[in-house]
Amino acid sequence: MKKIAVLLLLVLAVSFQVHTETTYIDGFRGLPWGTSRADIIEREGSPLLIDGNDMMYTGLVAKRQARILYELLNGKLVSGTYSFTNEYINKNLYIDDFKDLKIRLIKKYGEPALNNIEWSNNLYKDNPSEWGKGNIFRTSGILC
Known part of the structure; x- marks a missing residue:
């Protein structure tokens, strides 16, 4: 279940990779793209x-x-990824984390060009209180 939650949140992070033909988000964690390994180590x-x-x-x-x-x-530096590692007994807290992180990303980067939920198992589709029980959906979103 932990792997599913990490995967769900990783999908969120990957989904929000930001680019358009003319605009790019400049960097990761305050470091510009192209930062050297030595400069990352100096900072982190x-x-x-x-x-x-x-x-x-x-x-x-x-x-x-x-x-x-x-x-x-x-x-x-060409890319950065966050993989969240919190563990919860109440699996729906992973969904709450996902929603909170999505809101934060939208505030920072704007609305995603795509904002879809694709269900791989419809068992809990109509019961959001059960969504945390498994790998039942994935989202996709690209911010522009």
Whole structure:
């Protein structure tokens, strides 16, 4: 279930990758795209893990525990990802986190160009109080 929740929140993060033909969000966590590995380490400290072009840290993001992944290409920052790691007994709290993070992203970047829910299992579709019980939907959204 934890993997499902992390996947759900990761989908949210990936869904909100921001771009248009003329406008790009400039950076990740206050560092501009193209920042060197050394400059990231100078700012964030030693990473918990370095895996090829990726560097992983942990920390709080929107008051939630998260893995923070810096992705580099040719030694320069090209992407960043948050993977939330909070664990809840009440599985619907993952849905609440998702909704809160979505609102925060919309406030920061504007409305998504796409805002869809795709159901992979209709069992709980009409009962939102049960949505946290499984991998029952995924969302897609692209902000422009």
